[in-house]
Amino acid sequence: MEELFIGVDVGGMSIKAALVNKEGKIIYKSTKKVDAKKGTGPFLRDIRSLLIEHIEYAKENGFIVKAIGFGVPGIVNPTLGTIDFATNLYMEHVPLRDYLKDLNLPIYLSNDANVACLGEVRFGASAKGYKDVILLTLGTGIGGGVVINNQLFEGNEGKGAELGHEVIVVDGHQCSCGRKGCFETYASASALLRYTKEEMENNKSSLMWEYCKNDVNNINGLTSFECAKLGDPSANFVVNKYIKYLGEGILNFCNVFRPQIILLGGGVSNQGDYLIEKVKEYCGSRHYGYKNTPLVEIKCASLKNDAGVIGAASLAMEEFNK
């Protein structure tokens, strides 16, 4: 019987799960819409029923499930198997592993960006062949994952690799973490929207107004990038501002970790080569000791929407085989 691993991508509005084989191929997957606001009890029951669905699918189709991995948007304790704190899930101190112990399967947890990075390294085309890899997911916030020497790096008690929460502007923009000037307040998709709105307020003749039909509610992550491609100077200003802050954060990780490659994921990374070329241009000659140090490769992440479940399954494979 082929051995499979279940990867679970936990979100506040939906939970995705997939049966993944050792080659990182998805055999079966499904999504359950949830509402984390309804409380931890119903949420955990939803997780359980989704898992049972997958375990039964495996059984009926001649597979065997060996372990379950979770990617959680928040702070977890991988050793204890607990979700310590997750704002978007309205959870604090939830003993997830313990709750699922009757499934009689090993349960592993990590932060969602951590497992996504692991998944990219194991099964993504962009990170193939690299063993020192950083993933930045540019979404509402910035998630970070770090793989060092082919192993997931999580920090003491699994509480490190919070790459969105390094201050790059002391006394800067207020961050939800309590500090001011965190990287995620300057280089997340939310920051890009803020720059877009600010510039549109300052420049009523910007093409971006036309692009969003004169309604700021139509602004999204594409607005500035698409108008910049059309040659609008004010959109270009927004894009360059965003690239600068993103680049400064990336350069910090180059100097601190000196990975072989940095992958960009999340919504903003849909800009693909256009984004990557600009980031590379910004970072190209600025990293520490540049001509005497290896250039850090920068690429878009590969696994896109499946990054979460494949990453979580990768964690399960990894830990199960330790």
Add this chain to the structure above:
Amino acid sequence: MEELFIGVDVGGMSIKAALVNKEGKIIYKSTKKVDAKKGTGPFLRDIRSLLIEHIEYAKENGFIVKAIGFGVPGIVNPTLGTIDFATNLYMEHVPLRDYLKDLNLPIYLSNDANVACLGEVRFGASAKGYKDVILLTLGTGIGGGVVINNQLFEGNEGKGAELGHEVIVVDGHQCSCGRKGCFETYASASALLRYTKEEMENNKSSLMWEYCKNDVNNINGLTSFECAKLGDPSANFVVNKYIKYLGEGILNFCNVFRPQIILLGGGVSNQGDYLIEKVKEYCGSRHYGYKNTPLVEIKCASLKNDAGVIGAASLAMEEFNK
């Protein structure tokens, strides 16, 4: 015969070497004054003669030297055994290991702050029992060393852990690395002197003027700290400003690495408990997810002036026994 390791602490004005045993005890040490400006040739000859002195001392006293470790203030390639770039040594692309091959001893190199961190973890009182440790040396610049899971972390090709070169103020103070706003331009001893001078210029009634006998040439790293202890408000302003930037950098490393402990070394760390208490107070509640994450301990480094040679010898022991 007891086995010893030679640790070499390379500086632009002096080279220190020591014979160190497996317990981290210095059996013999000596220092050679050098002038790196005179060129790489004379500099390498000085290193060689210092090494021969130590090897002969060992031989005459019934010890056997097993390997040599170097801590270099600059960018090295640990694999190739080369000093790739070291401003203070006026060196670029120097094949140190190759030059010393006739000594018939294994030669290992790393950055000086890296080996100092390793030395603290192996033989320092402050880091005893910890396996995830960061060392920041607060001197002219800021050096950084990282030990993860009891192993030295150097980054790809040994070019990481440049903790002084993460930007904490985008578009901030010009750094020698080419970027603006690096941590070391805000929290090094040099930055402390800058803040001291600036405040004294702004406040002619500051006690700091009296402390340095009305001559700015007498300003040093003690000026602000000592006057703050005496209750001078302007000195206190300088100290608090310094602590804030130091604290922000430290918090970044808490979030990114989540080590168990951060050690402070270098000149500024001579302020001891007074400094540590203020840093702890600043960082105490600000790190990411603070009440749900382990508090990072902060202490002064232990090995002081011997950190360089003991660290370099630790590297030699470590690599030799791999």
